[in-house]
Amino acid sequence: MSSKRCTVIGGSGFLGRHLVERLVDRGYTVNVFDIRQAYELPGVTFHQGDLCDKQALLVALKDVSIVFHCASPAPGSDDRALFQRVNIDGTQTVIQACHEAGVQKLILTSSASVVFEGTDIKNGREDLPYAKKPIDYYTETKIQQEKLVLEACSKEKGFLTVAIRPHGIFGPRDPQLVPILVDTARRGKMKFIIGDGSNLVDFTYVENVVHGHILAAEHLKADSPLCGQAYHITNDEPVRFWDFMSQILVGLGYSAPRYHLPYTLVYGIALLLWLIALVLRPLIRIKPTFTPMRVALAGTHHYYSCTRAKKDMGYQPPVPLQEAIVRTVESYPHLQKGA
Ligand SMILES: NC(=O)C1=CN([C@@H]2O[C@H](COP(=O)(O)OP(=O)(O)OC[C@H]3O[C@@H](n4cnc5c(N)ncnc54)[C@H](OP(=O)(O)O)[C@@H]3O)[C@@H](O)[C@H]2O)C=CC1
Numbered sequence: 001m002s003s004k005r006c007t008v009i010g011g012s013g014f015l016g017r018h019l020v021e022r023l024v025d026r027g028y029t030v031n032v033f034d035i036r037q038a039y040e041l042p043g044v045t046f047h048q049g050d051l052c053d054k055q056a057l058l059v060a061l062k063d064v065s066i067v068f069h070c071a072s073p074a075p076g077s078d079d080r081a082l083f084q085r086v087n088i089d090g091t092q093t094v095i096q097a098c099h100e101a102g103v104q105k106l107i108l109t110s111s112a113s114v115v116f117e118g119t120d121i122k123n124g125r126e127d128l129p130y131a132k133k134p135i136d137y138y139t140e141t142k143i144q145q146e147k148l149v150l151e152a153c154s155k156e157k158g159f160l161t162v163a164i165r166p167h168g169i170f171g172p173r174d175p176q177l178v179p180i181l182v183d184t185a186r187r188g189k190m191k192f193i194i195g196d197g198s199n200l201v202d203f204t205y206v207e208n209v210v211h212g213h214i215l216a217a218e219h220l221k222a223d224s225p226l227c228g229q230a231y232h233i234t235n236d237e238p239v240r241f242w243d244f245m246s247q248i249l250v251g252l253g254y255s256a257p258r259y260h261l262p263y264t265l266v267y268g269i270a271l272l273l274w275l276i277a278l279v280l281r282p283l284i285r286i287k288p289t290f291t292p293m294r295v296a297l298a299g300t301h302h303y304y305s306c307t308r309a310k311k312d313m314g315y316q317p318p319v320p321l322q323e324a325i326v327r328t329v330e331s332y333p334h335l336q337k338g339a
Pocket residue numbers: 009010011012013014015016033034035036049050051052069070071072073074086090109110111112142165166167168169170176
């Protein structure tokens with residue numbers, strides 16, 4: 001079996017598609033397994049299906065040595081059952097299918113948020129404990145998912161696993177960060193800075209995240225330190241959350257936020273709105289812009305050390321932050337003010 005045959009589960013998504021494109025450039029033969037087919041690419045075979053369906057997965061894993069698992073429901077969803085079914089039960093199914101198909105390596109896209117509880121993290125390393133009170137269902141199930149994948153690593157069985165923990169992925173075609181930001185600005189709600197605006201955060205350019213995944217796949221061997229480990233992959237250039245947001249906004253022709261609001265006040269309001277939405281859910285579905293999770297992300301420090309990835313797999317982010325911001329802004333001409 002060729003070591004360059006792989007399947008990308010979630011390969012139609014934002015990160016997955018960038019990963020597929022890079023793998024093809026590097027001479028890999030790529031299968032995509034996804035619930036939807038979003039594009040066509042020469043040399044890539046698409047398999048449409050739900051990752052909870054083992055029989056469908058087995059077809060996409062035939063004769064493959066590496067599996068990248070980067071499928072997940074969108075973090076903004078509040079559907080607990082969906083997160084449980086896809087991130088936990090589905091990941092168990094992925095592991096079983098890998099065993100049955102004779103796959104040798106599984107690279108999971110986890111998230112640095114598995115250790116985030118809504119309070120400051122400065123230069124956090126991978127040995128921080130998992131969040132005891134995960135901030136939402138997404139994080140809760142990403143923790144369980146990561147544990148399942150790392151515990152499945154077995155040199156004896158010839159099945160090696162590793163988890164990549166990116167943070168704040170952004171770049172061309174991202175359906176979350178820039179579109180949410182622009183939508184908020186267009187509704188006139190991007191006027192306020194939560195807290196004093198000095199909180200540092202990692203935002204990671206999508207190509208750097210892809211680079212981390214491919215390095216992990218290529219360095220994952222029975223005698224390497226990567227087996228069963230998690231790795232932070234970031235741009236390694238923490239930036240003030242509000243400076244980053246302002247640069248994107250100004251680049252697209254919108255005004256940067258100027259007025260400060262106290263963090264505890266905004267967090268309290270977000271919590272109240274979340275509770276009201278929960279109580280009213282049987283009658284009406286409300287999706288507030290200011291969720292407690294978003295306020296915590298916008299108002300605390302959360303940046304992570306990638307020393308372990310540098311040491312074990314020679315990781316260095318290929319695209320620096322400023323260059324990444326320019327490329328991202330240029331990729332959204334349709335979101336420019338007045339477009
Ligand atoms: N974006 C970010 O900032 C970060 C992302 N991550 C992780 O990176 C990974 C990729 O994220 P991202 O690219 O942003 O997400 P996307 O939503 O863009 O991509 C995920 C893909 O998986 C598909 N999918 C969802 N459920 C299933 C299923 N049951 N079976 C098969 N395919 C399915 C989605 O389809 P559909 O769109 O139809 O649901 C989508 O095509 C995720 O695991 C996420 O947790 C980690 C840290 C930060």
